[in-house]
Amino acid sequence: MAQAALGAAGLHFDELNKLRVLDPEAAQQTARLREECGAFLDRIVEFQKIVGSLIELVDQLAKAAETEKMKAIGARNLLKSIAKQREAQEQQLQALIAEKKMQLERYRIEYETLCKIEADQNEFIDQFIFQK
Numbered sequence: 001m002a003q004a005a006l007g008a009a010g011l012h013f014d015e016l017n018k019l020r021v022l023d024p025e026a027a028q029q030t031a032r033l034r035e036e037c038g039a040f041l042d043r044i045v046e047f048q049k050i051v052g053s054l055i056e057l058v059d060q061l062a063k064a065a066e067t068e069k070m071k072a073i074g075a076r077n078l079l080k081s082i083a084k085q086r087e088a089q090e091q092q093l094q095a096l097i098a099e100k101k102m103q104l105e106r107y108r109i110e111y112e113t114l115c116k117i118e119a120d121q122n123e124f125i126d127q128f129i130f131q132k
Helices: 002-008 024-131
Strands: none
Touching: none
């Protein structure tokens, strides 16, 4: 009866016979909730550690990818530069070939002219020798 009167007043005895303001069932639920919250916090801390290491790994991979990207851009630019150099060199060589062809044509014409002059001179010499 005393317990019922105390219960009506909001006072309760726990299993150790200590006077409590909170209902024993609510106290148990509160203790269980506290334990679950502690376990949840532990899992959250572990999750944060895992996420932190994952973020570090992703950052490292991003840096490595950026480095490789820069290397690829550099290599592409180098190839473009080499291609332009080759194109310029090809144009220079084509101009040199055209110049040499023109020079060859001049030499061919000069050779033909000299051959004609030699033939004329040989003919003149032959005529001169026969007239004597």
